[in-house]
Every structure is written in C-alpha cells, then in structure tokens.
Amino acid sequence: MIVAGCDVGSTTGKAVIMNDHTIASYTIMWCRPRPEETARIAINEVMEKVGLSSLEELDYIVGTGYGRLKIPFANENISEITCHGVGAHWLRNSVRTIIDIGGQDLKVIGLDDSGRVIDFVMNDKCAAGTGKFLENMARALGLTLEELSTISLEATNPAVITSQCSVFAESEVITLLNEGEEVANIANGIHASIASRLVTLVRRVGAKNDITIAGGCAKNAGLIDVLEKRLDTEIVRLPEDPQIIGAIGAALLATERLERSASSK
Amino acid sequence: MTALEELTKLADTLTNPYIERWKEKGGKVIGYYCCYCPEEIIHAAGMLPYRMRATGSTSSELGDVYASSTTCTFCRHCLDQAMRGEYKFLDGLTTLHGCDHISRTFDAWRYGKVPTPYSPFYLRLLDIPFKIEALSLEWMRVQVDRFKRSLEEHFQVKITDEALRQSIKTYNEKRRLLKSLYELRKKEAPPITGAEALGIVIASTSMPVEEFNEQLKKMLDEVNGRDGFSDYSARLLLAGGELDDRAYIELIEELGGLVVTDALCVGLRQFWDLVDEDSEPIAALAKRYLERSISCPRMVDYQRRLKFISDLAKEFKVDGIIVQRLKMCDNWGCDSALIQRRSRKEGTPCLILEREYLMSAVGQMRTRVQAFLETIGR
CATH class of the missing domain: 3.40.50.11890 (Rossmann fold)
Structure with missing residues (x-):
C-alpha cells in the first residue's frame, strides 16, 4: 500500500510518500504562483526519489494546506488542522498541543489522548507572528532567516517590540537601529513579540503538555528559545522535519482511508 | 420560476x-x-x-x-x-x-x-x-x-x-408558515438548505406580508414533494447576529455541513413567537416583542437565551453549533463565548467564527469550518 500526502501551503509545498506506515520519501519546495504547479512538482519529486513514474502507482493521495482545493490529482482534501493533529500524534503520541507557524498564518491545535482535534485557534488575516513577519524583520536587519535565528540567542538585554503589526513593527525595528541598539537584542525582541502572541493562543486552547511546534518557523532556534521561556515549559521536537508534519498526517489519513475501505469490503 | x-x-x-x-x-x-x-x-x-x-x-x-x-x-x-x-x-x-x-x-x-x-x-x-x-x-x-x-x-x-388586530393575524400567519417550514428541517433529510431558509426569512422582511404568505404556501407545497438533502456530514445550528448573505451559509454547506436551524437575527429570532390575538393589541404586541422566548444578546436574560439555544440544538438533532459574529460586536462577543461554554459542556462541538459584513478571508473561513466538521466526524 503506497500513498502520498501533499501539503500546499501559502509559502512552501510539501509532499510525503508512505509505504505501509513508513516514510519512503519527502520533499519541501518554495511555492510557484499556481498551487496546481506546486503540487505537481512536489509530487513528481517524491515519486522520483522512490522510483515511481506514474501517479497511478500511488494507491491514494490526500491533499491539504491552503491550496488543498487546487491539487488536481488528490483523491480527497482534508484541512491542515486535522492533518497536523494526526501527523504530530503519530510521531509522538504524548503531544497534546501543536503550534504550527507557517508562511502566512499560525495555528494552535489541541488534541485529546487519542490524537483527535478538540480545539484550534488561528490568527486572523494578517502577517503578525508568521513566517512573513520574520522575513520582513530579517530584511530590515539585513540578515538571513538563519542569521536572525542564531543571533537572537546572543542577546544580552532583549529589546522590546510592542507592535504586533508587521508594518509597524518594522518601523520600530528601524527606530531601534537608529538609536544604536544591538542587532542581537533587536532579533530577540522580534522573537519575543511573536512568542507573546503565541502564548495567548496556546493558553486559549488549554496549553496541555506535551507541546510541540511545526511549520517552517519551527526551524528558528531563537524563536523556540524565547517561547520556551515564556511558556515556562519545554517544547518537544518531533523526530522528523517540522515542515512536513501536515504532509505526513495527510499520508497517514490516506493509509487510513484505504484500510477502512478494505475492511468494509 | x-x-x-x-x-x-x-x-x-x-x-x-x-x-x-x-x-x-x-x-x-x-x-x-x-x-x-x-x-x-x-x-x-x-x-x-x-x-x-x-x-x-x-x-x-x-x-x-x-x-x-x-x-x-x-x-x-x-x-x-x-x-x-x-x-x-x-x-x-x-x-x-x-x-x-x-x-x-x-x-x-x-x-x-x-x-x-x-x-x-x-x-x-x-x-x-x-x-x-x-x-x-x-x-x-x-x-x-x-x-x-x-x-x-x-x-x-x-x-x-381593528387594523392592528388584522395585522397581528396576518403576521401570525406568516410566523406559523415559517415555523412549519422550520418543522420540515427537523427531518433526517430536510427538504431545504440553510442558505435557502435564510433567503426566505430575508424575503419575509422585504415584501408585502400578504404576498409573502401566498408565496410561502406555494413554496411549502413545492418542497414537500422534493427529495430531501441527506448527503451531509453534520447537522448544524447557526447562531449569531446580523447575517443576510446567503453565500456565507452556502460556503458552510459546500463543505458538507447542513444548517438545519438557527438563532439568527434574520432567522428564527425574527418570527418564532406569536402575538396573542385576543388581548388588547398594543399590550399584546408589547408582550410578544419584549418577552420573546429567544432574546437578542442586548437583553440581560442570558440564561433563558442559552437554554433556548441548547433546547433548539436537541430538538433539531444537531451535531454542532457555529456562532458567527461581526468583528467589533460586543453583544455577540459575550454571547458567543457563553454559548460555546455551555454547548461544549453538553457535548456539542461549537465553533466561533468572526466575520466582516462583506465576505472576506474565504480561505481561512473554509479551513476553520472544514477542520470543525472533521472534528465532528459524524
């Protein structure tokens, strides 16, 4: 039984192929303007990695992510909230809270002991606290995203950024630079401003341990460091790339669909 | 037509x-x-x-x-x-x-x-x-x-x-007809969608009531012969304030939910209670409009209101409740939280959606509603 999960987000496309509950291959790519194109390229890449040449060789494909309705070859689409829940719980069944920070939105998902989604909150249509926000801030500081992440850990006296709005926050950053503030302190302040927003959302869904993090921003060590301090708890890391949790969940749900239809026959 | x-x-x-x-x-x-x-x-x-x-x-x-x-x-x-x-x-x-x-x-x-x-x-x-x-x-x-x-x-x-008494009778007829329409939605396969029902209640407030009553009688005959909707994943109660956009409910219904009843301004709350036809008309109107069994969140009788919604959910056998509220609406800001707390306590999943008057951020709404319907997993 060979299945795929394809997660077309706002910024990156991810695909995972699973063979009988084992991850056979995965890929992460920057989005093309059209979600159909992103999906097509991502699925071709993962198929190539395991020597598949035709979509027909995949028994079932579940699409998810912001572009899930535009994945032409998917058998079904399932929301990224459900997929993240399934993926994270499969990787670590102690997980009860998932923070997913994508390119343009962020979600906090609460799970029950069986991994079912019991609650979720999302940010509103705005870049506050998302990957887009970090990209803007890094640009204002003349850093890459990786540099922004690591320099933040060297902060001695974190700056305070009060604005949640990415446009206003950028002008705060520029003001701080003009005042001669250390870049490390500013970087830390940027992460703290996202973390404070996340703390609210995490507490809103109950903040049950274990808490984990997924999505592209989960690769930002500076952000996680601040977040752990603010939440006063460890954020557990999943044993796979945090960007593919949704795609893994989609592939698992594809497997489940096949198993269910086989048992009902 | x-x-x-x-x-x-x-x-x-x-x-x-x-x-x-x-x-x-x-x-x-x-x-x-x-x-x-x-x-x-x-x-x-x-x-x-x-x-x-x-x-x-x-x-x-x-x-x-x-x-x-x-x-x-x-x-x-x-x-x-x-x-x-x-x-x-x-x-x-x-x-x-x-x-x-x-x-x-x-x-x-x-x-x-x-x-x-x-x-x-x-x-x-x-x-x-x-x-x-x-x-x-x-x-x-x-x-x-x-x-x-x-x-x-x-x-x-x-x-x-005399005119007032006649008006009360005519409006009561409208209310009875609308109630019988809602009665049909209790069926396992309701003959109309939530989006259609909203359209009908809006029509009742946008045309002469006598003509509305005639059209509604015709419509009830029509839908009685119609095959009901049974391919839904969840029966929903839609609560909230001002909503007059059918497309909003259509989006929820495209995702597999079927709105079978509501607690909306332009919905059940508009027509639910009858006016007493036998008492003095002004006093009868005052009583009906003030003491209505489901009030607006502007009113302080919130416990009665919450109970009404929870009873309604049972009566229409809903699997979940969605509360929609306009951003900046204080009345519904409080009530949505109260409704959610009570419905969750009673084991009915509840989703709160914030919206603007013009439909926007459709992608985000779709994700929220789809994820909510997936958690109900009927």
Whole structure:
C-alpha cells in the first residue's frame, strides 16, 4: 500500500510518500504562483526519489494546506488542522498541543489522548507572528532567516517590540537601529513579540503538555528559545522535519482511508 | 420560476419588484433595524416594513466619514448605502438601542447627514427596555403606543384597533408558515438548505406580508414533494447576529455541513413567537416583542437565551453549533463565548467564527469550518 500526502501551503509545498506506515520519501519546495504547479512538482519529486513514474502507482493521495482545493490529482482534501493533529500524534503520541507557524498564518491545535482535534485557534488575516513577519524583520536587519535565528540567542538585554503589526513593527525595528541598539537584542525582541502572541493562543486552547511546534518557523532556534521561556515549559521536537508534519498526517489519513475501505469490503 | 426561487432571489438585491410596485401605487415603506421593532404597527398604518440590510454594498468609504474602524461593518455598510441614496425607497426609518454601533450610525440620519427624499424625514428611536419584568413591560407598552402615535401624526393616518388586530393575524400567519417550514428541517433529510431558509426569512422582511404568505404556501407545497438533502456530514445550528448573505451559509454547506436551524437575527429570532390575538393589541404586541422566548444578546436574560439555544440544538438533532459574529460586536462577543461554554459542556462541538459584513478571508473561513466538521466526524 503506497500513498502520498501533499501539503500546499501559502509559502512552501510539501509532499510525503508512505509505504505501509513508513516514510519512503519527502520533499519541501518554495511555492510557484499556481498551487496546481506546486503540487505537481512536489509530487513528481517524491515519486522520483522512490522510483515511481506514474501517479497511478500511488494507491491514494490526500491533499491539504491552503491550496488543498487546487491539487488536481488528490483523491480527497482534508484541512491542515486535522492533518497536523494526526501527523504530530503519530510521531509522538504524548503531544497534546501543536503550534504550527507557517508562511502566512499560525495555528494552535489541541488534541485529546487519542490524537483527535478538540480545539484550534488561528490568527486572523494578517502577517503578525508568521513566517512573513520574520522575513520582513530579517530584511530590515539585513540578515538571513538563519542569521536572525542564531543571533537572537546572543542577546544580552532583549529589546522590546510592542507592535504586533508587521508594518509597524518594522518601523520600530528601524527606530531601534537608529538609536544604536544591538542587532542581537533587536532579533530577540522580534522573537519575543511573536512568542507573546503565541502564548495567548496556546493558553486559549488549554496549553496541555506535551507541546510541540511545526511549520517552517519551527526551524528558528531563537524563536523556540524565547517561547520556551515564556511558556515556562519545554517544547518537544518531533523526530522528523517540522515542515512536513501536515504532509505526513495527510499520508497517514490516506493509509487510513484505504484500510477502512478494505475492511468494509 | 418556482416559489422557492422567487422568494430566495429577493435576498440578493436591496430592493425588488414587490417594493417597486408598492411604491408605484403610492405606498410608503418604513425601514427598521432589529427584530424588536413591531412590524404590525407599520403594517396597520398601511405601510410596508422593510428590514435594513446593505446588500450589494462593495465598500464603506462614505459611511466611514462618520463611523470609525471600531464600528461594526454592518452598520458602516448600511450608512454607506444611505449616504449613496440607495435607500431612496424609504419613507422613514426606525431603530432602537440594540447597540452603540446602530445608535451612533443612526445619529448620521438624525443630524441630517444622509440625503432623504423629503424633510423632515420620519425617524424614530424606540426606547426598548433591557430587562423583562412587570415595570419594563409597561414601559414597552408605552413605547409601542408612542411609536403608533408618532406614525399617525407624521403621516396623517389613523391606526385603528381593528387594523392592528388584522395585522397581528396576518403576521401570525406568516410566523406559523415559517415555523412549519422550520418543522420540515427537523427531518433526517430536510427538504431545504440553510442558505435557502435564510433567503426566505430575508424575503419575509422585504415584501408585502400578504404576498409573502401566498408565496410561502406555494413554496411549502413545492418542497414537500422534493427529495430531501441527506448527503451531509453534520447537522448544524447557526447562531449569531446580523447575517443576510446567503453565500456565507452556502460556503458552510459546500463543505458538507447542513444548517438545519438557527438563532439568527434574520432567522428564527425574527418570527418564532406569536402575538396573542385576543388581548388588547398594543399590550399584546408589547408582550410578544419584549418577552420573546429567544432574546437578542442586548437583553440581560442570558440564561433563558442559552437554554433556548441548547433546547433548539436537541430538538433539531444537531451535531454542532457555529456562532458567527461581526468583528467589533460586543453583544455577540459575550454571547458567543457563553454559548460555546455551555454547548461544549453538553457535548456539542461549537465553533466561533468572526466575520466582516462583506465576505472576506474565504480561505481561512473554509479551513476553520472544514477542520470543525472533521472534528465532528459524524
């Protein structure tokens, strides 16, 4: 039984192929303007990695992510909230809270002991606290995203950024630079401003341990460091790339669909 | 065209041929904002009550001259439509203190900022109590009576008790018909969708009631013969304030949910209770409009309201509740949280959705609703 999960987000496309509950291959790519194109390229890449040449060789494909309705070859689409829940719980069944920070939105998902989604909150249509926000801030500081992440850990006296709005926050950053503030302190302040927003959302869904993090921003060590301090708890890391949790969940749900239809026959 | 199509299409435009014909015959139209305005008074004066909405609005720039970003977008779009003269079919407007947003945008009318077809334009702010008790019921009766007298005086008409009694009967008939429509939605395979039901209730507030009743009877015959909808993943109750956009419910229903009942302003709350036909008409109207079994969140009887919604959920066998609220709406901000807490306690999943008057951020809404329906997993 060979299945795929394809997660077309706002910024990156991810695909995972699973063979009988084992991850056979995965890929992460920057989005093309059209979600159909992103999906097509991502699925071709993962198929190539395991020597598949035709979509027909995949028994079932579940699409998810912001572009899930535009994945032409998917058998079904399932929301990224459900997929993240399934993926994270499969990787670590102690997980009860998932923070997913994508390119343009962020979600906090609460799970029950069986991994079912019991609650979720999302940010509103705005870049506050998302990957887009970090990209803007890094640009204002003349850093890459990786540099922004690591320099933040060297902060001695974190700056305070009060604005949640990415446009206003950028002008705060520029003001701080003009005042001669250390870049490390500013970087830390940027992460703290996202973390404070996340703390609210995490507490809103109950903040049950274990808490984990997924999505592209989960690769930002500076952000996680601040977040752990603010939440006063460890954020557990999943044993796979945090960007593919949704795609893994989609592939698992594809497997489940096949198993269910086989048992009902 | 079927009667169902004839009625639901009225929801898609601000005015319609029924209103145009009414105006051509010299009839007057009085706008009102909220389900606390006794339609029977307007009807007994020989006029057409029209529930205010801003259908067709695409921006609120003229409304925003007087309203701010902390005013809800329903009020801002209504004011914008008013500033543009889109309500030129109105001969008067009445509102009440439902919330500050309505009252303050009504001020733009009171201070002459809105172009009107004649001057001084008929404007009336009804003073509706917030509590339900003997004293406030008496005050309500006084208000209904003053409303009646102000219409009589302004338009030089006489509203007789006989006319009032007839209006009450006609509106009660409308309410009974709408209730029988909702009764059909209790079926395992309801013959109409939530989006269609919303369209019908909007139609009931946008055309002469006698013609509406005739059309609705026809429509009930039509849908009785129709195959019901059974391919849904969850039966839903949709609660919340002002919603007059069928596309909003269509989006929920495209994702597999079926809205089988509601607690909406332009919905069940508009028509649920009957007026006593045997008592003195003004007192009967005061009692019905004040003591309604499901109040607006402006009223303080929240426990009664919450119980009504929870009973409704059981009666219509819903799998989940969605509460939609306009951003900046304080009334529904509190009630949505209370509804969610109670429904979760009772084991019914509940999702709160914030929205703007014009449908926007459809992608985010779709993700939220789809994820919610997936968690119900019927």
